[in-house]
Amino acid sequence: MVLVYSDNKKITIEILSKASEIAKEQKKKVTAVIIGKPDENLAKEYISYGAEEVFIAETELESFKSEEYSDILASIVKETGTETILIGSNKNGKELSARLGGKLNAGCVVDSNNIYIKNNKLMAERVVYSGNAIAVEQFNSTPAIITVPSKAFDSLKKDDSRKGEITKKKIESEKSKSKILKAHEMKSEGTNVEDAEIIVSCGRGFKDKGDIKLVQELADILKGKTVGCSRPLAADLKWLSEEHWIGLSGHKVKPKLYIAAGISGQIQHIAGMRDSGIIVAINKDPEALIFRSADYGIVGDLYEVLPKLTDAVKAKMG
Amino acid sequence: MNIIVCAKQVIDVSEMKVDANTKKPILQGVPQKISDIDKNAMEEAIKIKDKHGGKITVLTIGPADAKERIKEILAMGADEGILVTAPDNIDYFMTATLLAEAIKKIGEYDMILCGEASIDLFSGQIGPRLAGLLNIPQITYALNVTAEKDKVTAERNMGDMAVTTEATYPALITVTKEINEPRLPSLMQILGAANKPINEWTADSLKSGLKPLVETVELKGVSMERKNIVYQNDIDESIGKLVDSLAKEGVIGR
Numbered sequence: 352m353v354l355v356y357s358d359n360k361k362i363t364i365e366i367l368s369k370a371s372e373i374a375k376e377q378k379k380k381v382t383a384v385i386i387g388k389p390d391e392n393l394a395k396e397y398i399s400y401g402a403e404e405v406f407i408a409e410t411e412l413e414s415f416k417s418e419e420y421s422d423i424l425a426s427i428v429k430e431t432g433t434e435t436i437l438i439g440s441n442k443n444g445k446e447l448s449a450r451l452g453g454k455l456n457a458g459c460v461v462d463s464n465n466i467y468i469k470n471n472k473l474m475a476e477r478v479v480y481s482g483n484a485i486a487v488e489q490f491n492s493t494p495a496i497i498t499v500p501s502k503a504f505d506s507l508k509k510d511d512s513r514k515g516e517i518t519k520k521k522i523e524s525e526k527s528k529s530k531i532l533k534a535h536e537m538k539s540e541g542t543n544v545e546d547a548e549i550i551v552s553c554g555r556g557f558k559d560k561g562d563i564k565l566v567q568e569l570a571d572i573l574k575g576k577t578v579g580c581s582r583p584l585a586a587d588l589k590w591l592s593e594e595h596w597i598g599l600s601g602h603k604v605k606p607k608l609y610i611a612a613g614i615s616g617q618i619q620h621i622a623g624m625r626d627s628g629i630i631v632a633i634n635k636d637p638e639a640l641i642f643r644s645a646d647y648g649i650v651g652d653l654y655e656v657l658p659k660l661t662d663a664v665k666a667k668m669g
Numbered sequence: 670m671n672i673i674v675c676a677k678q679v680i681d682v683s684e685m686k687v688d689a690n691t692k693k694p695i696l697q698g699v700p701q702k703i704s705d706i707d708k709n710a711m712e713e714a715i716k717i718k719d720k721h722g723g724k725i726t727v728l729t730i731g732p733a734d735a736k737e738r739i740k741e742i743l744a745m746g747a748d749e750g751i752l753v754t755a756p757d758n759i760d761y762f763m764t765a766t767l768l769a770e771a772i773k774k775i776g777e778y779d780m781i782l783c784g785e786a787s788i789d790l791f792s793g794q795i796g797p798r799l800a801g802l803l804n805i806p807q808i809t810y811a812l813n814v815t816a817e818k819d820k821v822t823a824e825r826n827m828g829d830m831a832v833t834t835e836a837t838y839p840a841l842i843t844v845t846k847e848i849n850e851p852r853l854p855s856l857m858q859i860l861g862a863a864n865k866p867i868n869e870w871t872a873d874s875l876k877s878g879l880k881p882l883v884e885t886v887e888l889k890g891v892s893m894e895r896k897n898i899v900y901q902n903d904i905d906e907s908i909g910k911l912v913d914s915l916a917k918e919g920v921i922g923r
Contacts, residue, residue, distance in 0.1 A: 369753065448797075651907065664915075
């Protein structure tokens with residue numbers, strides 16, 4: 352059995368395609384898991400995207416807690432004899448997977464964007480050392496847990512003629528000793544750097560919060576309208592919200608054009624934008640690391656370069 | 670309050686070099702350090718101890734030379750260090766199992782603090798795995814921690830959501846880099862750390878016969894092939910060339 356779970360529908364659908372491929376090779380079935388209210392429409396949608404079975408674990412739980420959800424998944428894994436567990440790699444999914452690994456004494460690889468079978472062993476690749484290497488991980492035992500980030504795989508084409516079985520079952524979990532007091536959405540401005548086609552980013556080279564408008568103006572002209580930033584601006588100075596933060600612990604982006612202004616190019620930042628199409632760097636220090644990761648660079652003061660670049664782009668685009 | 674801080678010795682990734690031909694990372698000879706976010710966990714432990722009293726034990730699974738790194742944590746303010754010496758090919762399952770066994774041997778504890786992830790591999794598995802093994806509540810990605818006598822509360826960065834979670838003791842908490850600014854020990858503290866105890870336990874004495882469930886069979890290089898065309902003369906001329914190039918690449922235009 353190849354089991355797929357995420358509290359994010361979009362990621363679940365993307366993982367189902369990879370799960371189908373693995374299941375075919377292992378001659379197993381793909382099962383999507385829904386935890387919570389018995390949502391049959393969602394179950395049918397998962398079937399149309401490749402799930403051969405949907406297991407609905409009915410619970411009275413009001414919100415996600417990895418202590419309880421890992422308990423539920425552990426029961427399902429044991430009951431179904433699941434060998435491979437693919438979980439969506441958002442923060443909930445990651446802490447859930449690792450705890451599940453602890454409970455089941457199962458191997459776990461997080462954030463894998465390449466999963467395959469080689470010599471009858473399940474393999475998962477992941478980026479390590481701040482994006483400077485790819486570790487090829489081999490599972491020596493089952494069950495095996497892998498978390499998959501969004502957009503790692505393309506979903507299958509939706510096909511409403513696909514058939515699948517829906518199983519509903521009440522599953523009890525051990526009550527957690529933790530309590531959620533408050534939860535609110537962090538997304539306030541609706542900025543989504545991960546979906547942006549063009550991103551203009553700012554870093555420590557900016558002297559004042561108000562100067563970010565220079566980046567915004569260029570982004571607007573480029574129709575990208577998306578502003579990114581490096582760690583100091585989001586985490587330390589808080590000039591921009593974390594929605595804009597690009598890097599290892601921020602967002603990982605792959606726009607077709609990425610412009611970095613006043614960003615030195617620490618590897619943690621590079622790790623977040625290295626998959627971009629074309630990378631442009633603007634920095635007054637010719638030795639800045641960012642130039643090594645850039646296709647095009649301009650050595651100059653961003654306060655002079657950005658307005659001129661905005662004008663030049665405007666002229667070019669007509 | 671008895672606090673256990675888990676700290677990992679890692680290579681300093683910013684000092685890592687890449688082989689020019691194979692693009693593979695060169696791991697030999699890279700300076701070692703305590704993973705940055707583990708120091709944030711230690712800083713938080715000190716703050717909690719300042720408020721409630723108690724004892725801070727730093728626990729490390731690693732090679733014998735990690736002893737030197739543990740001294741840095743003792744200088745920051747930990748009372749005692751424990752190094753579990755372990756083989757090189759250790760995976761998260763083995764590390765978490767050894768941590769759990771070491772913690773059982775330590776005995777009483779109220780709180781375990783870890784970094785959200787180590788800066789070398791950035792999996793973030795150890796905290797939740799360990800909490801699962803010990804069957805205690807886990808509070809991950811803490812942006813701040815308020816420890817009271819009988820419970821602990823933390824605000825957490827869960828990506829799309831900000832979640833405030835409360836738990837009774839014992840609890841495991843993983844902290845973010847944003848939670849605080851780890852202190853730099855004074856010379857007196859560094860000298861004083863030499864007198865603090867570091868116990869060395871072998872992995873086998875805690876649990877024998879552990880084998881990795883997941884093995885890293887290869888470390889592949891990442892090619893970052895970029896054009897590296899840098900204009901550094903006249904700014905107006907540079908901008909003109911850049912805009913032409915971007916238009917040719919098809920990333921700007923009507």
